[in-house]
Amino acid sequence: MKTADKKTTATMLVKEALEKAKKFEDYNIFTFVNEEGALKKAAEIDAKIARGEKVGKLAGVPYALKDNYLSPEGETTASAHILQGFTSPITATSVEKLEKEGAIMIGRTNLDAFAHGSSTENSYFGPTLNAYDKERVAGGSSGGSAVAVALDIVQFATGSDTGGSIRQPASFNGVYGLKPTYGAVSRYGVVAMASSTDCMGFFTKTPEDMDLLMSIASGRDEKDMTTLPDFYDKSEIKKVRKIGVVKDFDNDSVNTEIRNALKEKVEDLKKKGIEIVELDMPTLKYALAAYYIIVPAEVASNLSRYDGIRYGFRSENSKDLDSLYENTRSEGFMPENKRRIMIGNFVLSSGFYDAYFLKAAKARTLIVKEYEEAFKKCDFILTPVSPNYAFKLGEKVNDPIAMYLEDLMSVSLNLAGVPGLAVPVGKTKTGLPLGLQLVGPRRSDKSLIEFSKELK
Ligand code: GLN
Numbered sequence: 001m002k003t004a005d006k007k008t009t010a011t012m013l014v015k016e017a018l019e020k021a022k023k024f025e026d027y028n029i030f031t032f033v034n035e036e037g038a039l040k041k042a043a044e045i046d047a048k049i050a051r052g053e054k055v056g057k058l059a060g061v062p063y064a065l066k067d068n069y070l071s072p073e074g075e076t077t078a079s080a081h082i083l084q085g086f087t088s089p090i091t092a093t094s095v096e097k098l099e100k101e102g103a104i105m106i107g108r109t110n111l112d113a114f115a116h117g118s119s120t121e122n123s124y125f126g127p128t129l130n131a132y133d134k135e136r137v138a139g140g141s142s143g144g145s146a147v148a149v150a151l152d153i154v155q156f157a158t159g160s161d162t163g164g165s166i167r168q169p170a171s172f173n174g175v176y177g178l179k180p181t182y183g184a185v186s187r188y189g190v191v192a193m194a195s196s197t198d199c200m201g202f203f204t205k206t207p208e209d210m211d212l213l214m215s216i217a218s219g220r221d222e223k224d225m226t227t228l229p230d231f232y233d234k235s236e237i238k239k240v241r242k243i244g245v246v247k248d249f250d251n252d253s254v255n256t257e258i259r260n261a262l263k264e265k266v267e268d269l270k271k272k273g274i275e276i277v278e279l280d281m282p283t284l285k286y287a288l289a290a291y292y293i294i295v296p297a298e299v300a301s302n303l304s305r306y307d308g309i310r311y312g313f314r315s316e317n318s319k320d321l322d323s324l325y326e327n328t329r330s331e332g333f334m335p336e337n338k339r340r341i342m343i344g345n346f347v348l349s350s351g352f353y354d355a356y357f358l359k360a361a362k363a364r365t366l367i368v369k370e371y372e373e374a375f376k377k378c379d380f381i382l383t384p385v386s387p388n389y390a391f392k393l394g395e396k397v398n399d400p401i402a403m404y405l406e407d408l409m410s411v412s413l414n415l416a417g418v419p420g421l422a423v424p425v426g427k428t429k430t431g432l433p434l435g436l437q438l439v440g441p442r443r444s445d446k447s448l449i450e451f452s453k454e455l456k
Pocket of ligand 1: 115116117118140141160161162163164165166193295407
């Protein structure tokens with residue numbers, strides 16, 4: 001991480017990032033650019049450095065914040081119309097920790113509204129364009145953050161991963177993306193999507209930067225009772241001897257170039273003396289179905305608070321309270337948000353709870369067990385991040401099932417709470433980034449990051 005010093009001041013670093021943000025404006029990366037705030041903070045850090053005072057581990061490092069992290073700087077909109085005009089009175093724990101170390105937020109990044117999606121096309125602000133091909137999607141939901149790092153506007157960006165939203169855009173844009181163990185990083189102050197699978201993580205250019213950010217951002221937070229006791233810095237680096245590959249993912253539903261990239265890496269690892277273990281994980285094929293029941297159920301509940309009274313946008317032409325709720329929610333949510341609210345309420349309704357939600361919850365338990373069994377046979381698992389590399393804008397946005405299928409390999413990790421790291425491993429014949437995913441048991445985040453260096 002390039003931090004500020006006397007020669008390269010924080011002001012210089014921030015100015016450079018702001019200039020790049022401007023240069024790449026047509027990619028539609030930012031929902032808000034924090035020019036004034038960022039320069040002010042940079043000046044403060046420069047003054048400290050000039051006085052010879054101690055500065056933090058991220059002194060003057062410009063970063064981009066996914067626009068579902070709350071902080072008083074700029075509106076927090078989650079790229080949704082219904083949050084337009086909302087300025088947060090509170091600051092997310094992650095933001096507090098990063099800024100305490102001197103990181104400077106230069107802008108908020110675009111996402112699928114409320115993080116519902118796999119392409120950033122569900123944003124009220126329109127799609128973010130892929131860093132390598134402007135006719136292709138950035139991936140999602142954290143598309144803006146991934147592209148901000150890929151285009152070197154910032155050295156790192158935050159993301160949230162409920163079912164792949166960090167890993168998939170990371171792989172679509174050739175950067176590292178970590179979904180930590182559930183509870184490793186506080187969710188406090190991030191707009192909730194599905195509370196039992198939401199994980200906060202980062203996009204970086206290197207494993208070293210990822211390690212530094214995790215050591216800063218992870219840890220117990222009294223404001224989020226699902227956070228785990230501090231383990232990251234204390235964990236021992238695992239000696240990796242066995243890598244698992246999932247048989248069930250080696251089929252025609254996965255793009256050949258991705259399967260070839262995986263095979264190549266497997267061969268490399270064998271040459272390094274690592275044993276490759278074939279894993280039968282038949283339950284994983286139910287992960288997508290279980291995810292698209294459990295997550296909408298939690299979404300329906302988490303989105304019920306947006307009523308036009310408490311936050312952001314309010315539809316003005318309403319005659320009474322009921323129509324105000326109805327109009328605000330009809331106008332304020334994107335179609336994908338509404339789809340999930342409807343599915344969520346349906347699967348939770350009295351007549352269908354047993355048939356859908358309860359079954360999905362049981363499938364989730366089996367998936368947790370399947371991972372536990374798998375990690376008895378190997379140290380880590382290597383899989384594709386998603387069945388395809390970056391697809392064309394407009395290709396799937398009107399076909400929700402096709403879009404959901406993009407999450408085939410990513411969602412089971414969220415259901416199981418295990419960490420996953422998207423690692424850039426090469427390019428397609430046409431020059432688009434390819435990524436693979438390293439999966440580890442809970443709390444193995446540090447070793448996972450360390451081992452990713454073997455895939456370079
Ligand atoms: N693409 C997945 C979904 O739409 C994951 C989203 C996320 O991780 N926020 O649910």
